Each structure stands twice: as C-alpha cells, then as structure tokens.
Amino acid sequence: MTEFDPKIVGFLCNWCSYAGADLAGVSRIQYPPNIRIVRVMCSGRVDPAFILEAFKSGADGVLVAGCHLPADCHYISGNFKAYRRVTLLKKLLQQFGIEPERLRLEWVSASEGDRFATIIKDMVKEIKKLGPNPLRAGGKTSG
Amino acid sequence: MADGKIGAVLVVGGGVAGVQAALDIADSGFKVYLIDRAPSIGGVMAQLDKTFPTNDCSMCILAPKLVEAGRQPNITLITNAEVTELSGKAGNFEVRIRKQSRYINEEKCNGCGLCAQKCPVEAVDAYNRGLNDRSAIYIEYPQAVPLKYMIDREKCIGCGICQEICRAEAVEYEQEDTETTLKIGSIILAPGFTSFDPRLKTEYGYGRFQNVVTSIEFERILNASGPYGGLILRPSEGEIPRKIAFIQCVGSRDAQLGNNYCSAACCMYSIKEAIIAKEHVPIELECTIFYMDIRAYGKEFDAYYNRAMEEHGVRFVRSRVADVGEDPLTSNLFVHYVEDGEPKTEEFGMVVLSVGMRPPENVEKLAEVLGIGLNRYEFCQTDTFSPIETSKPGIFVCGAFAAPKDIPESVAQASGAAAKAIAVIASERGKLITVKEYPPERDVSREEPRIGVFICHCGINIGGIVNVPEVVEHAKKLPDVVYAEENLYTCSQDTQVRIREKIRELNLNRVIVGACTPRTHEPLFRETLREQGLNTYLFEMANIRDQCSWVHMHEPERATEKAKDLVRSVVAKARLLEPLKKPVTSVIPVGLVIGGGVSGMTTALELARQGFEVHLVERAKELGGHLRHIYYLLGSENPQEMLRSIIEDVSENERIHVHLNTAIVDVKGYVGNFTTIIRSGGNEKQIEHGIIVVATGATEYEPTEYLYGIDSRVLTQRELEERLAKGQFNAKTVVMIQCVGSRNEERPNCSRICCSQAIKNALKIKELSPETEVYVLYKDIRTYGFKEDYYREAADKGVLFIRYDDEHKPRVTRENGKLMVLAWAPILKTWVPVEPDILALSVPAVPNANNEHLARMLKVPLTKDGFFLEAHMKLRPLDFATDGIFLCGLAHWPKPIEESISQACGAATRAATILSKKTLEVEGIVAHVDEDLCVGCGLCITLCPYSAIEKDETGIARVQEVLCKGCGTCGASCPKRAITMQQFTDAQIVAQGLAVLRGVVHG
C-alpha cells in the first residue's frame, strides 16, 4: 500500500493569500505538493456549497484563505463573511461525517510567503493523521 | 504646435530603464523613438538569470515589458543605431540618427530562424559572453525584441545560403547604413553601463585562467538559455565545480584604477548568484564570497543576506583577495588572501569576479554630441536636488548612467525621467500619437469551446522540475482541448505571434497558459487575444511555477502530477468562460498626494507641470517633512535653501491646493474616480480625484540603547547635525555607533541612509574642528555609488573606522559622570576604551505609526517591517497592486533625497498615465443577476459592501456595474443562486475545484 497522500483544495483570495502563495514560490520556500489552489477575488466569494462539493468529491482537506482580520480585505469585509460562513459550515460538517479539522480558514497577507508554506505543511501533517476523507473511504461519493 | 514644441521624445538606450521611460511616455500621449546600439532591446537585464532579493526570473519579468514596447503603436524602435548630431533646444530638437545595416530587411524578416539553422559559419556568441558559439546570421537571444535577424558581416563568408532559403526574401547583402533626422521635444538618456574589464586586474588571472569568469558570464552559465543549458560547468573541461569563490569589488572601490566609487549592485548580485548556484548543483557546492563590506542596503536586502548565510550556507570572508593562481594540472585556482592579519591560501574549482559598472562605451562622444556634462568618473553629471537633469535643458538621464544602481531604482528613475521629459512638451499631449486599432471581436457565443494550451518551460524554472512534455500530453487529452504545445518562454514576443497564429489557424476560442502567476502576466496574454479578435476574458492561467515548480523543487514527479492537475482544473474552468465587456469610466483629472515632504511636494509639482490639478494633504502644520531637519549634505548644496524654494514653487502653483494640519478620514471609489474626505480642525471636506500618491515619509527611530535619553551627551545623528549646523558643537572626542536599532532581531534590515549620514557629520566635524577625534563603530560601511568618495575622504581626514560584529557590540557605560565606550578591536582582540564628549547614534528611519491605518483605508499592503509594499519589487516599484494608487519616498523604504526625488517624479509619471486619459477601461468582472431566478429577497443588497445592488421597478436585484468591484460575496450567499460573479461563477469555480480532485475518487 502506498502512503496516504492527501489532496487539499485551496480557495485563495487574489489580493493577499494568492499573492502570499506566489511569494512563497518566489522565495523558494518548499512545502509538500498536496494543495491545488483555486483563485477567487475575495474569500467572501467562497460559497459553503463549493466547500461541500469539494468534500463530496473526495477532497481530504479544504483551505480557505483571505486577507487578515479585521480590515485587510480588499473589499472591506469579505473576510468577515468568510469567517462567519466557514465557522457555521464547520459545525455542519460533522453531520456529513467529516471532521471539522479538515476545513481551515487562514489569513495570509501578500508578504507572508513563509506563513503560507507553514500552514500547508501543518495542514498536510494534520490531515495525514486524520486519514483519507471518510466520504471517499466509504465510497459514498459521486465522483 | 503653437509654441513650436514637438510632442515626441527620444529615448537613448533600450535597457529596462529606457523601456520603462518609453512605455510611460507613450502611455501618457506622446510619441517615442527608442534607439539602441544593439540589435535588440533588453539591455543587461536580458542577460541576467535571476534578480535579487526575490529570485524572480529576470527574463520572465522583463519579457512582458519588452513585448509591450514592441507592440505599443507610439513607440518606434530603432536598433543598431546611435545619435550623431543634435541641434535645436528644449521643446524642439532635431537629432540625426545613424542606423547600422543589419543586412536584413526588417520589414520582411519574420524571425523564423531558418537562416541561422543553415548558416555554416560559427561566430562568438557575445550575448552569452563568448562562452559558446552562434551562427553568423543571428538574433541575440530567443525572446529578442524586435525579433529580426542580423548578419555579422565580419564573420559572414557570403556563401548565400541564407539568402537562398529565406522565403521572406529578407536577406540583403548590399544593404547600407542609413541616416535619419528626427524632430523631438526632449531626450532621455538611458545608455546603461559597461562591465569593468577584469583583464585590467591582472592579479586575478582573468583571460589567463579559464575557470576565472566574470559575474555576468556566471549569470549566463546559470541561465537555461546560457552556454551550458543551465548547468554549472567549468569552462576548462565541463566538470561541475565543488567550490566557487566570488571576489567582490573587482574594478570598484579601487583607487589605483581611479574607480573609487562603489558599483552599488555587486554585493547583492553575488549573494544571489551564490544562492542560485547552490540551488542548481544537486551535490554539495560550497560558495564563498570575499568582500570588504556587504552592501545590502536596499528593501529587504539584509533579510536576503541573512538567508544566504543561515539557510543556504553561503560563506562570507571579509578580505580583499590579493591574487589568484592556477594549478596547471587540475585547472583549479588558488585564492590568496589575508584574514585577521594572517595570510591564507585556499583552492577553488571556479572563481567569479564581481565586476563593477563602468560608464557606457563611447560616453565622451555621446556627451560631446549632446553637449552634456560628465562627472569625474564619466558618468552623467547630476545634482542631489536634480538627480534626473543633465547639464543641458531638455535632456534627462536615468538608470546606471546617472550612477551605478540596481533594477528597481533604474525603473523608478526612468519613470521620473519620463515626468521631466513630458513636462517640457506637456502642451503637445496627444498630438503625434495614433490610437491602437484592434480587429473586431469575434462572436464565439455559438461556438463549442476550442481550447489551446501553451505550457511554459520558463527556461529551467518550470522545465527543470516539472516534466513539461508530459503536461502537454496530458492537456491534449482533456475535453475541448484542440491544441497544446510547450514553449521555452511563453511570454516572449515570438510566442505571442505563435499564439495568434494558432488562434487563427485552429479557430481557438479559449486560451490557457500554464506558466507563472496571473498576477503579473495575465495582462500580456489578454492583449494577445485581443489583437487576434478574441475577447480578453476567454483566457486563464495555470500557475505551475510560483505555486508548483518553485515550491516543490525536490519532488519533480509529484510536482509534475500537480502541474497536470492545475492545468486540468483551468481547462475545466475555461470550458465555461464567457466573453465579458469592460466598462468604460471617465477619469477625474485631479491628483491626491498624501504627505507634504520633499517627495509629496515633488510629485505634486510634477503633476501640476503636466497640467493636472493636485490636492496635497499634509498632517503637520507646515510643509517639508524630514527635509526640515537636514542642514547640509555630503555635496555642496544647501538643503534648507532648496526646501524653501520647493515650498515656494508649491505655494505659488495655482494648480496645487495645499491642505495643512489635515488628516485623511475616508477614501472611496476606484481608479479614475476616487472620493476622499479630509478633515482639518473640525471641518470635513470632500475631494474628487482620479489617483492617489502615498508619500507619507517615515519617522526617526527613538533609541532605547546606549543611555540615550538618560545621558545628554548621547545624541542621534540628526541631533548632532542640528548642533553642528547651529554652531553649538564643542567636543574633543566623538564616537558614532552605526546600526543602532537596525540590522537586529527586531528590525533585520538596513536603513540605507545612516552610513552616509554619519560620514556627513564626521566630515562636518573635521571641517569645523579638525582636532576633534572621530570614531565610527560600524558593521559594514554602506556608502554605495559615488558616496564612497566621502568615505575615503573621511578616512583620509583621520576619521577612525572600527568594525564590530554582533558578538562584539560596543558597550557604553557611565561612571562618575564619565561616559565610556568600549570598542572591540578585532586585530588586537581586545576592548579599547574611548571617552567621548559626544556619542552619536545612527538610528534607522522607521515606518510611521499611522501606516497601518492608511494602508487599510487604501486597501494596500505593508511589508513585514511596516513600510508600504509595492506591486512588484523589481519592475513596479512605484505602483500598488490596486490600480490608481502609487507610492514614493521614505514611505516605500529609507532613502537619500536624490532617490526620493527620482521616485517622486516617477510616481507623478505613473499617475499621469491615468490622469491623461479621458476615459479608462476598468475591470469587467462584475456581478450578474439572472432575472428569472431572482426572487427579490434582498440578501445580496444588504451584503454588498459597496451598495452596488438595488431593486429595480419589478422588485428584483439589479447590479450597478460601475460601483461593483467584483468581490463576489453576493454570489456566495444567494439562496436562489440567481446572482453570480462573472469570470468566477459558481459553475466555473466548482468545475475548477472538482477537476483537481479527479482521480481521487473511484466512483
């Protein structure tokens, strides 16, 4: 059996977090290749349905990242909206049989390439402990 | 041309500075002639592999600018050319240009390269610094702009093969040199520099020992399109070296050679080369840098220097190398040097000479033809308060020709020169330009998606890790992909031509580029689509470099898998892309400049000179900022007089509205249309404007170290300066301590100005009181550029410089009222006591406490240190990522007056590219309501942070497109999924997100 290699989907806001992820690259900070980034303009764009959809399709983890609270969001308060939505969704996840730790909300600024890399390293480690997405293991998915 | 002025500018030199100036000027409504002596533009930057301190790939960040210059209809490129005559005066010059023949008809050559493949002659490849060969018919490098071949007639044997096979019939053996006369209003000089010829330092063996190379040659060796394909090999026999020595200051800081100045960029490029070399060589490679002072004085440079030591294990030896010898058997090199008073010898596999910058070739002739003055090193003569003006009105200078400097400073100064050149001919704006015509947009609404995919090797940045051919093969199999190919650099001009060809040939209606980040390169590719009649929104990028190959350098296979996933995911999104319209908005031709120091005032003046109204907001009760505390300079100018005259100019200019004692309360709007509320006393006022320039300056750090504030003999340099200026100085012994509050844990970076400030004060002391003993305790003396002269002068006048390191920081005590400084003497290995009458602390400029608040209001980022963070450290030093907001001066990073002024002029230019337009296309990504689905619940209306949504007569939601900024938060909450964000629709995001997961589930 090969070692469990989690797949993480990241929804990153264009202005801070996506730029932070780029900075990690420019600074050649290495992190494990488990995340696939989807760029959105603001973390406030992330509909809980996207996250659920990702989990249903077998994602082992989902990262939502945006500009720092309280006031770094490029669109005034999208990060607060993301915060509320993700917090609520975490409560709901359990009902679907998904550990809430698989979903993370983080704030990464454009100058925090190292922070982005650390978050990914950390998340991969955590999720490896949790094992594969239970929906995937249970075969209940619609992939 | 009422007053005989001509709305055109001549830019001499097509390096990064010249190109930036040309783009800014053309973008502001003037005609530009950009001439270069070389067959293509790009200058030295096009030869670099990476750039510091970000390790960005040099060609990647330069190529978009070159391509843009190549396709800007108001820039005429004249290559292989030089100026031979000049007449007329500012506003109305006539210039003669001699263009050397290429023996190729530029109109006809399409750059296919068949000729070079067939050419039987081998010639030395100068672009790769003679490390390999090229054919006699050639282009300088694959991404050359213009992409036109040239025949090296010295090498050509006239066999006629190229002429025979050229289908375009472009080869013209008989072509002759041509001369033309141009009429222009002003001139910008950006001829760059030449590298010092290390043969003049015979002791280092360059030219005798094969494995001694220059830093530029080494740069080519590191590069994927270099002589060894990006492998680090010894020129002698092609082996990988185990140990490389870098020798600093070759041809710089060398009084014997008469080159006393510091070349300003070599410390950093050597650190970069050492880091990149270590990344390239999989086996253990040792890199050692021999230096006198490490001059890492720029934005976040010290952090880079620290990383080189700590993370990459680059070794630094403080010593001037005496000479280099060679072992004839192994071709290894012996480096002889003295460390801590002891002579040493060490063997290396390769030696890299960090060669300094010299004035450009034939500089005397250029100066003579144009009638401009040169300084004693034959760089262009300028002054502190007019760093861009040459001695002749109407002719301006930027880049390394003004003084040795790095890329961002060249770019900022180039924009600055553009401001000056435009100001001469401001009345002629728009008179000589043509508007770019695009083909009509193809209607793709009835077409099935036909996707073309272009995957970039990015030299070896991607291709060295990710298996690009495999990714291409994967892409070919994806639904709706009808074409996929790989490119060495997808952003180069020839690839733009290819993309257009493929769109036409295969009727593509969606294009995907797998390369770097859309944040820097999306505009370039969108323009390519537009030129081919495709809507610019039918484009997507897969970020397989910054977010893949660069962060998974040691896992090539998994990186390849990830790259495939990323390409697959944007293909999934691209299938659902729809064409969008870019709304057009009007521009309020008024500027808002925040900060009334020398930077802010200069920006305001330059904008006013271009004919724009400006609001200048200063929170203090008077103008002047930091400059108010400067009483004298290293040079002879009187700063207080200059300040008075600038303030006078500002106050007298009727286009500038000065608001003192005023705070910014609120900023709303977007590029072209901002609304700002300012408050003064109890009164609030509203200003409408099109752009914002942040010039808020910095604050002097208040030290807590070394008894400052406790003992009145302990001063900051600024306080000492005031005493010296006001005749209140009286001391027999003065000690200065450098880097107090900087280059430490809390503030790891250098504050750039303190070394010069200390030397300035030391020289003033020696002038006023030659008997006074002055000790400067320092870590590195960072008097870069021509400031090095003053360092030498101070040493000559008896100022004692004593180095300390972090283990031996100076100690200061007070006993029985006596102030005592203990300084570590490294050679004696003991602490030496000094009893100063004055202890002056060199403290850094630190960010204003208010920065955070302002950054939030403007929605712009700060660096970790708390200074404002520009859009791109190398190539967009004066722009924020948010359109319409710019920065300059100390708010950006500590810097001396002349650099602040250059930046301030540059910020004015950048702002004027917007203010000069009547209308502006803005981002077309706005929310869209599906009227059939909307039930009028109003949730989106309450959520929208910009009140951009309202209910229409029928009670359903309607988006006001100019107000919508495209965040998409409405779309994330609509219970009926009736409102969505274009280009980021629910379906697109889900498709993209799920495509990466394919293969995870075996459903």
Ligand code: FES
């Ligand atoms: S833009 Fe980054 S969270 Fe809103």
